[in-house]
Each structure stands twice: as C-alpha cells, then as structure tokens.
Amino acid sequence: MQKITREQLIEKASALLADGTVKQVLGWAKGEFDYDITPAVFESAEELNANFVWSDFCGANFSKYLVSKTRKCDGKILVFLKPCDTYSFNQLLTEHRFDREKVYAVGIPCEGMADIAKIKEICADGIASIDCEGDALKVHTLYDDEPVCVPAADVLAERCVNCKSKKHVAYDELLGEEGEVLDSARFDEVAKLEAMTPDERFAFWQGELSRCIRCNACRNVCPACTCEKCVFDNPNSGVENKSPANSFEEKMFHIIRAFHVAGRCTDCGECSRVCPQHIPLHLLNRKFIKDIDNFYGEYQAGAEEGSRAPLVDYTTEDIEPGEVFDRRDTDA
Amino acid sequence: MQVNEYKPLIVAFCCNWCSYAGADLAGNNRLNYPAEVKIIRVPCSCRVNPMFVLRAFQRGADGVIICGCHPGDCHYTSGNYFTRRRMALLFSMLDYLGIEKERTRVEWVSAAEGAKFAATMNDFVEKVTALGENKRLEDLRCKK
Numbered sequence: 307m308q309k310i311t312r313e314q315l316i317e318k319a320s321a322l323l324a325d326g327t328v329k330q331v332l333g334w335a336k337g338e339f340d341y342d343i344t345p346a347v348f349e350s351a352e353e354l355n356a357n358f359v360w361s362d363f364c365g366a367n368f369s370k371y372l373v374s375k376t377r378k379c380d381g382k383i384l385v386f387l388k389p390c391d392t393y394s395f396n397q398l399l400t401e402h403r404f405d406r407e408k409v410y411a412v413g414i415p416c417e418g419m420a421d422i423a424k425i426k427e428i429c430a431d432g433i434a435s436i437d438c439e440g441d442a443l444k445v446h447t448l449y450d451d452e453p454v455c456v457p458a459a460d461v462l463a464e465r466c467v468n469c470k471s472k473k474h475v476a477y478d479e480l481l482g483e484e485g486e487v488l489d490s491a492r493f494d495e496v497a498k499l500e501a502m503t504p505d506e507r508f509a510f511w512q513g514e515l516s517r518c519i520r521c522n523a524c525r526n527v528c529p530a531c532t533c534e535k536c537v538f539d540n541p542n543s544g545v546e547n548k549s550p551a552n553s554f555e556e557k558m559f560h561i562i563r564a565f566h567v568a569g570r571c572t573d574c575g576e577c578s579r580v581c582p583q584h585i586p587l588h589l590l591n592r593k594f595i596k597d598i599d600n601f602y603g604e605y606q607a608g609a610e611e612g613s614r615a616p617l618v619d620y621t622t623e624d625i626e627p628g629e630v631f632d633r634r635d636t637d638a
Numbered sequence: 639m640q641v642n643e644y645k646p647l648i649v650a651f652c653c654n655w656c657s658y659a660g661a662d663l664a665g666n667n668r669l670n671y672p673a674e675v676k677i678i679r680v681p682c683s684c685r686v687n688p689m690f691v692l693r694a695f696q697r698g699a700d701g702v703i704i705c706g707c708h709p710g711d712c713h714y715t716s717g718n719y720f721t722r723r724r725m726a727l728l729f730s731m732l733d734y735l736g737i738e739k740e741r742t743r744v745e746w747v748s749a750a751e752g753a754k755f756a757a758t759m760n761d762f763v764e765k766v767t768a769l770g771e772n773k774r775l776e777d778l779r780c781k782k
C-alpha cells in the first residue's frame with residue numbers, strides 16, 4: 307500500500323494546472339484491468355478526478371515520455387517521479403534528451419510495486435478487480451464470492467524487492483518523506499549464475515531467451531533506449547522487428563540490447579516488468595553493472611546529472627579483456 | 639582411412655597502423671601462422687563494434703581476435719583504451735551466456751612485432767581447435 311494518496315497527487319497536480327505552472331500532467335490511468343495501469347496525459351482537474359490512478363500497479367516510469375512530450379507541449383509538463391524514476395530522469399538529462407526547463411518534476415515516495423504475475427500465481431486467472439488496502443491486496447475473481455487476501459510483501463515486483471534507492475536524485479518539489487539509498491542484494495542472482503559452469507549458464511539462457519517473441523517492448527520502454535534510429539529497426543540488420551528465427555538471433559538481440567545500455571542503464575527494471583514472456587532482462591543489465599563496478603569502480607547511472615558513462619571513459623590502467631575471467635574466478 | 643582434420647575459421651580484426659603491418663612483417667619474415675586466420679583490416683581497433691564480433695560468429699567464425707596498437711600507442715591517441723573497456727565487457731557477457739571464453743581475445747601487436755603476431759595466431763588457433771566448432775553462437779542458415 308502506498309503512503310501517499312491518490313487525492314494528494316490529484317490536489318497537487320490540479321493546483322499546478324490551475325495556477326498555470328504546468329500545462330500537462332503525466333500520470334497513470336486505468337487500463338483494461340485494475341492491474342494494467344497505463345501512462346496518460348491529463349490537462350484538467352476534471353480529467354484527473356475522472357481517470358487518474360495511484361495504486362500498487364503504477365510501476366510505469368515516465369522519464370522517457372518526456373523526450374517526446376516536451377517537444378509537443380508549449381508549456382511545462384508535470385511529471386510524478388518515484389525514487390527509481392529519478393535516476394532515469396537524470397540519465398536522460400545527462401544525455402540532453404529533453405529540455406529541463408519544460409518539466410516540473412514532483413518526487414513521490416514509493417513503497418514498492420506489485421507484480422501481477424506473482425498475484426496470478428496465487429489467484430490463478432479470472433481476476434475481476436484488485437483493491438489495495440493496508441498491507442494487503444484484495445483480489446476479486448470471477449469464480450469466488452469472497453476476495454482473496456494477498457500480503458503486498460509477497461507479491462512485490464523483483465525490482466522492488468531489490469530496490470536500490472528510496473532517495474530521489476532529481477525533483478523540483480518533493481511530496482512525502484525522502485528515503486535513502488539502500489544496500490540491495492540485486493547482484494546476488496548474477497553471482498549465482500556466474501558460479502555455474504558454462505554449460506549450465508548456456509542452458510539457462512537458452513531456456514530464457516528462446517521464449518522471446520521480439521515484441522520490442524523491452525526496448526521501447528527503456529529510458530536508456532532513446533535513439534531516434536535504432537539498429538533493430540534497420541532492415542539490413544537481419545533482426546529487424548521480427549521474432550527470432552533461431553537461437554543466434556535471440557542471443558544477438560539480447561546481447562546488443564543490453565550492450566547498448568551498458569553504463570547507462572539505471573537498473574530501473576522497466577524492461578523486465580513489461581516483458582510479456584517474463585524474461586529476466588535485469589540479469590543481463592546487472593551483469594554489465596556488476597562488471598563495471600568491479601572493473602572500473604562503482605558507478606550508478608543517473609545518480610549524478612552530467613556524470614561520464616564508463617564506456618565513454620577510460621584510464622590507462624584498465625583491466626585487459628583477457629584478465630576479466632581470472633578476476634571473476636578469484637572473486638568466486 | 640583418411641581422417642578429416644578439423645580446421646577452425648578465425649576472424650582477426652587488425653588495426654591498420656600496427657597489427658596489420660605486424661601481419662605483413664610476419665609474412666615478410668616467412669613466419670608461419672595458420673591460413674585459417676582471416677584478417678579484416680580496420681582503421682583502429684576501436685572500429686570494431688560488438689555487433690561485428692557477433693556477426694563473425696554468425697557467419698561461421700570459430701574464434702574472433704581483435705588486434706590493436708599497444709595501449710598508449712593508438713594512432714588516434716585513445717581508441718584502443720575504448721576497445722579495451724568495450725571488449726572486456728562484451729567478452730565477460732559472452733562468457734556469462736555460456737559461450738566459451740577461449741573463443742574471443744584481444745591482443746596488442748605493434749607493426750614491429752611480426753613474431754608476436756605469428757605466435758599469437760598460432761596459439762589462438764590451437765586453443766580454438768581444441769574447443770572444436772562454434773556451436774553456441776552459430777546460425778545454421780549461414781552454414782554451407
């Protein structure tokens with residue numbers, strides 16, 4: 307259950323719309339179901355009251371939307387940012403992807419978002435509606451009269467279980483209390499994979515990646531993927547917008563996708579959230595983050611606006627590509 | 639009976655200013671290195687995009703080696719420092735996906751090191767031969 311309420315957010319947004327500070331509000335609106343909340347643009351208090359949603363399913367990170375929305379809007383845009391969203395926000399600013407002057411950022415606290423896949427594991431299908439009450443989610447299904455009560459902590463999204471920070475690193479105004487950077491266990495899974503034999507790792511990834519349907523959702527949602535022209539849209543790339551024809555294409559897509567955001571990925575977790583095939587993309591991203599921390603010193607993309615990404619930087623003493631395996635083997 | 643001896647296909651990306659000349663020198667000095675090494679000349683080792691490495695494997699390479707100027711000697715001052723970071727991360731990722739780490743390598747070979755060039759290639763080919771065919775990053779459609 308979120309500590310800040312829907313009413314508080316609507317009040318803030320309505321006030322800023324009313325006094326002319328902002329022209330538009332980026333917020334969440336209900337989708338087909340209670341759990342597929344979708345990003346939306348609001349322009350009036352009426353619209354906000356009618357459609358604005360704030361619940362445990364508001365995982366969507368709006369930072370990336372600012373790239374296209376600020377260009378279309380002639381005034382300022384209000385954007386609500388959860389702590390992890392602010393890292394993406396900074397990263398986009400670092401890359402000069404939108405005009406800071408056109409944004410009014412309101413930081414909001416987050417208690418962690420729910421993962422609908424985990425809920426479905428408990429309640430099966432036929433979910434009619436979900437109420438977020440206290441520390442539990444009340445799930446009404448088509449088949450039962452009584453709602454199923456699920457503790458919110460049990461269905462927390464993976465990225466929230468391993469939340470890296472409750473601290474906002476960018477905002478114009480903050481609602482609620484500020485949190486802190488956390489000591490998360492987000493690299494544990496990566497370390498587990500590293501400890502496997504190459505054969506086991508290969509089998510693991512083959513199993514995961516072969517499910518990819520190349521919907522491109524992971525790329526489209528990613529706030530680090532904002533190139534106007536993407537290699538995956540190139541008709542000559544051989545992997546243009548089609549489901550992978552064989553295991554090579556699967557791997558190629560995933561290696562290149564992760565590589566292109568290496569050093570810029572803020573580990574916001576959006577890619578894994580949107581993947582309809584539940585492919586653990588964060589395990590690829592975090593491998594790069596872990597290696598970067600390990601080889602070149604700790605670096606959190608987006609933590610500081612204007613910081614230099616590790617792949618466009620170097621020192622004369624860097625580790626040699628051939629040594630990375632020794633380093634890993636001695637660490638393990 | 640004649641045994642069909644396995645010969646790996648090796649793609650070597652060689653920087654124009656150093657290793658490519660190093661390969662020339664190896665040739666001039668009549669130093670042997672396997673003919674399975676196919677050299678692709680690049681203006682600088684940092685011209686090699688991770689996609690090139692994957693493409694090489696897709697088109698049938700069993701091993702990919704990138705040769706550039708020694709750190710500090712890059713013709714463009716810093717290109718090879720970027721190569722070093724990029725390839726360290728890429729190779730580590732390939733290994734993470736379970737692809738044999740002996741199939742990829744970066745080596746610094748100057749224009750004067752013809753002997754090092756030949757020795758490097760001999761050693762690399764030997765390692766890759768021991769691994770056998772590249773199965774984990776192959777694209778069956780590209781197989782003849």
Ligand code: SF4
Nearest residue numbers: 518519521522524581
């Ligand atoms: S979101 Fe999932 S299924 Fe879609 S392209 Fe990405 S990894 Fe593949």
Ligand code: SF4
Nearest residue numbers: 528571573574575577
């Ligand atoms: S790769 Fe995934 S976790 Fe990283 S910034 Fe993009 S969406 Fe977020």
Ligand code: FES
Nearest residue numbers: 653682706707713
């Ligand atoms: S010019 Fe040889 S590595 Fe850059």
